[in-house]
Amino acid sequence: MNKLYISAIILISILAHACKDAYDNEPKRGIEILSISPEQGKVRDIITIKGKNFKPINTNVVLFADNIPGRIVSFSENEIQVMVPDSGVVTGPLKVRVGVNEIATSTQTFTIDQSLPVIFSISPNYGLAGTEVTIKGANFAKTNNKVYFGMVAANIIKEDEYNITVELPQGLPDGEVDLVIESNGAKSAASKFEVGIIYRDNFNRVNSSWINKDGIQEDLGTGWAVANGEFQIQDGRFNSRSNGVAFYRANGAEMISGDGNTFRLSMDYRIRVAAGSVFAGIMFNAQDNDRYYVLRMNGDGIIQFLATADGGVNWPGVFFSEMAPLPGAQTYQIEVYSDTPGTFQFKVSNTAGNVLFDKTVSDPSARYTGGYAGVWGLGDHSDYDNFSLLLK
Known part of the structure; x- marks a missing residue:
């Protein structure tokens, strides 16, 4: 055995004895439990322990009956809040341990409520x-x-x-x-x-640079691909510019309706200026980069449902164009629901959940079925959040 190894063993032994001596000689704080409230609760309920001389740092330990530790959620010298553990708890007093040797026990009994699952x-x-x-x-x-x-x-x-x-x-x-x-x-x-099967994206991830169709699509997130324009992730939102179109093409996220199948597509969107020349919306039943439906709104509150076969150069299928009480420069949720090919229920709600627009519209030719969802923006003033696609 070499001398260095022996020296290390001796040093560890000295430190261990020193720590033990420090613990043994640690001055008593005089901790005391004055009350626990409530005296009955379920797992994961929060119990408040009032007392004296607890440590104002997170080194206190709270023990339920049978010495089951609880998770401390807040603490001070006079009060500790602790969560009832998930399992193992039985009825009995609570204990607070400070350091190694000082323990206070409550005079009250905490009763675990096991009456409800x-x-x-x-x-x-x-x-x-x-x-x-x-x-x-x-x-x-x-x-x-x-x-x-x-x-x-x-x-x-x-x-x-x-x-x-x-x-x-x-x-x-x-x-x-x-x-x-x-x-x-x-x-x-x-x-x-x-x-149903749910695809969701709240865009809460690392900011990206502006990505076009030739950029690294993965920087925008799994499933997303740019058809034209530019998109970026910025401050937890999906931003578009330059007449942007982006698709969500995750495996299985195909929008089929009819024969017991339904889809519900929703997304928050914001037009940052109150102008009739700026539109934003969502696309659905996209067959490819050129053929899809769009539900869009402009900064003056005009809502339109359209179809295109050439990526938005022409819109031969304008099924309605209607004014709604929707001022620009605010965030709205737009929703499309379909249980029949070519028939759609459209809703627009505000951030409080109040429905501001509700209309069912049909495309007699039901020209697009299946396909994918996406976002659609005209100009440089729109962004999106909370994408959700529910399939059944």
């Missing part, structure tokens, strides 16, 4: 009939749980006290439904589940 997460939180969905939570029964999507019960594949896997049932409407678990005769609070 609690849902932590749903994965995936969207899907079509037959999709396997796993629900994580607490207070489930070991067996004989019931899972409802809306009013429809799901077939349970496997289950235990913390995880339930089900098969998404047939016959659900598209869009949001309430998911509820019933265990031991008690029901959980409802969680939202989206029926």
Whole structure:
């Protein structure tokens, strides 16, 4: 054994004893628990512990009964807020430990409420009939749980006290439904589940340079491709300039309607100037770079539904052009829904969710079916956010 190795062992031993001595000789703070509130709660509830002489740095430890640690969410010398752990908690007093040797125990008892099942997460939180969905939570029964999507019960594949896997049932409407678990005769609070395949993009990623059709498309994000004009990611939004057209062509994101299939396309958009010469909108049922429908609005609030076969050089299919009470230089959500080829329900809402425009329009020839979605901008004054495509 070489001398350097022996010296290292001796140094470690000295440091270990020094640390132990420091802990043993650490002055007592005189911590005290005065109250806990509430005295009853469920997993992931926040409990407030009031007391004296806690550490004003995040080195306090809160222990539930059976020494199960909780996650501290805020702290000061006189108050600690702690989250009830997901599992293992039983009824009993709470403890606060400061340093190694100083522990205070509450005179009150915290009672864990296990009367209701609690849902932590749903994965995936969207899907079509037959999709396997796993629900994580607490207070489930070991067996004989019931899972409802809306009013429809799901077939349970496997289950235990913390995880339930089900098969998404047939016959659900598209869009949001309430998911509820019933265990031991008690029901959980409802969680939202989206029926359909969802493609989403909130553009919350690294800013990019302006990208044209010859640039590195991946810089804009997976699935996006520029047909003409230029686009960039800037401050969490998708910006266009120079009469830009960009498509979202992720695998499977084809907009089919009819025979039980539907699509719902939505996106936030903003025209930064109140001018009739500036348009922005979304394209849908795009067959290629030249043939597609467009729903667009200008800065004066005129909404138009059009079709083109030459990439916007000509618009032989203007199906309506209508004024809506939509001042420019604001953000709106535009939505297209279709369950029948060539028939579309259009909605425009403000950021508060109020529907400002609602109209159903048909193309008698249903010239474009299937295809992809995208964004369309005329001029240099439009940007987009919160792209969402729900397919069923």
